[in-house]
Amino acid sequence: MADLVVSRPEGLWCEAGGFFIDPWRPVDRALITHAHADHARPGSRRYLCSAEGAGVLRARLGAISLDTADWGKAIDVGGVRVSFHPAGHALGAAQIRLEHRGEVWVVSGDYRVEADRSCAAFEPVRCHVFVTESTFGLPVYRWAPQASVIGEILDWWRANAAEGRASLLHCYAFGKAQRLLAGLADALGASAGTAAEGGALAQAPGPIVCHGAVEAINRVYREAGVALPGTVPASALADRREIGSALVLAPPSAAGSSWARRFGDASDGFVSGWMQVRGARRRRALDRGFVLSDHADWPGLQQAIEATGAGRVIVTHGYEAVMVRWLRERGLDAQSFATEYGGDDDGAGEAPDVSAPDVSAPSTDSSVQGEAGQGATPEAPR
Numbered sequence: 199m200a201d202l203v204v205s206r207p208e209g210l211w212c213e214a215g216g217f218f219i220d221p222w223r224p225v226d227r228a229l230i231t232h233a234h235a236d237h238a239r240p241g242s243r244r245y246l247c248s249a250e251g252a253g254v255l256r257a258r259l260g261a262i263s264l265d266t267a268d269w270g271k272a273i274d275v276g277g278v279r280v281s282f283h284p285a286g287h288a289l290g291a292a293q294i295r296l297e298h299r300g301e302v303w304v305v306s307g308d309y310r311v312e313a314d315r316s317c318a319a320f321e322p323v324r325c326h327v328f329v330t331e332s333t334f335g336l337p338v339y340r341w342a343p344q345a346s347v348i349g350e351i352l353d354w355w356r357a358n359a360a361e362g363r364a365s366l367l368h369c370y371a372f373g374k375a376q377r378l379l380a381g382l383a384d385a386l387g388a389s390a391g392t393a394a395e396g397g398a399l400a401q402a403p404g405p406i407v408c409h410g411a412v413e414a415i416n417r418v419y420r421e422a423g424v425a426l427p428g429t430v431p432a433s434a435l436a437d438r439r440e441i442g443s444a445l446v447l448a449p450p451s452a453a454g455s456s457w458a459r460r461f462g463d464a465s466d467g468f469v470s471g472w473m474q475v476r477g478a479r480r481r482r483a484l485d486r487g488f489v490l491s492d493h494a495d496w497p498g499l500q501q502a503i504e505a506t507g508a509g510r511v512i513v514t515h516g517y518e519a520v521m522v523r524w525l526r527e528r529g530l531d532a533q534s535f536a537t538e539y540g541g542d543d544d545g546a547g548e549a550p551d552v553s554a555p556d557v558s559a560p561s562t563d564s565s566v567q568g569e570a571g572q573g574a575t576p577e578a579p580r
């Protein structure tokens with residue numbers, strides 16, 4: 199029997215159903231896992247995504263011909279039974295399950311296994327073949343719990359505010375920023391009943407300012423029912439005292455812009471999984487790097503793959519070679535797909551220089567760590 203999904207020049211193709219999944223070129227029919235730019239590209243004739251993801255997909259792609267499916271609801275697409283299941287990565291992010299002639303494939307897109315309230319939690323889906331991402335597929339990547347990272351960010355913000363310096367925190371505008379806002383609101387105790395409508399935070403050191411690109415996505419999250427704390431535009435800051443106590447969320451592209459310069463001698467921070475590797479932080483000349491990713495870490499990838507029960511695993515973007523070898527050593531049928539994913543979110547060009555010694559940091563898995571440390575590691579994700 200032919201494979202249900204193959205890689206073609208346009209994207210991942212399902213011949214039986216006549217559609218592509220996250221195509222990187224315009225096609226007739228595109229099923230979309232999530233609205234990050236490397237997975238959701240403009241120009242296709244018809245789109246299909248999860249109902250939760252519709253708002254943000256439209257915010258990203260504008261007026262498109264879009265169908266949606268509720269979580270877990272099976273629909274027929276060209277004779278293939280298709281359903282969307284939460285990937286825990288960002289609002290609406292889905293794993294796409296395909297069933298045809300008794301065979302089940304799941305295409306993961308991007309996923310994160312630690313749950314938070316900014317999007318539906320990752321759901322393991324049993325399948326025969328699992329197509330997995332591998333953005334952080336090296337043993338060095340192990341995330342601390344989100345609450346402890348949020349605590350570090352709060353400590354940094356409080357210390358800066360005490361010195362009268364703004365805290366300028368760079369993070370991806372879709373997904374990461376909203377996860378931070380929700381996490382900060384929870385940690386700070388939003389005043390009763392008002393956080394959903396943009397109420398004040400009981401113990402915040404100062405106002406939270408969002409760049410326009412972040413605020414546009416905040417709006418979609420709020421419309422989808424995700425309670426985020428009150429945020430203000432930079433223009434609303436009244437005086438030096440307010441500027442000096444603000445936490446400012448801005449996309450990485452705003453670094454060094456005239457927009458960012460209005461905050462004066464701000465402390466610069468960046469939130470990304472890549473911050474786990476010291477070289478990435480050095481190169482950006484940041485005051486602080488915080489390690490928080492919307493992708494699974496190494497144990498998370500293993501856990502997710504195992505939970506599918508799949509006997510065959512196909513690895514897309516990230517450290518494909520390391521992951522494929524690790525899976526084969528465990529007796530699984532593993533291979534990789536060439537794709538054009540890896541951009542915009544944590545997959546963007548923040549990847550560390552993997553020749554740096556930092557990458558062979560302590561690991562409990564000697565077989566794979568050896569490979570990572572010997573320069574056999576593949577090039578950084580695109």
Ligand SMILES: [Zn+2]
Binds near residue numbers: 232543
């Ligand atoms: Zn993504």
Ligand SMILES: [Zn+2]
Binds near residue numbers: 545
């Ligand atoms: Zn991706």
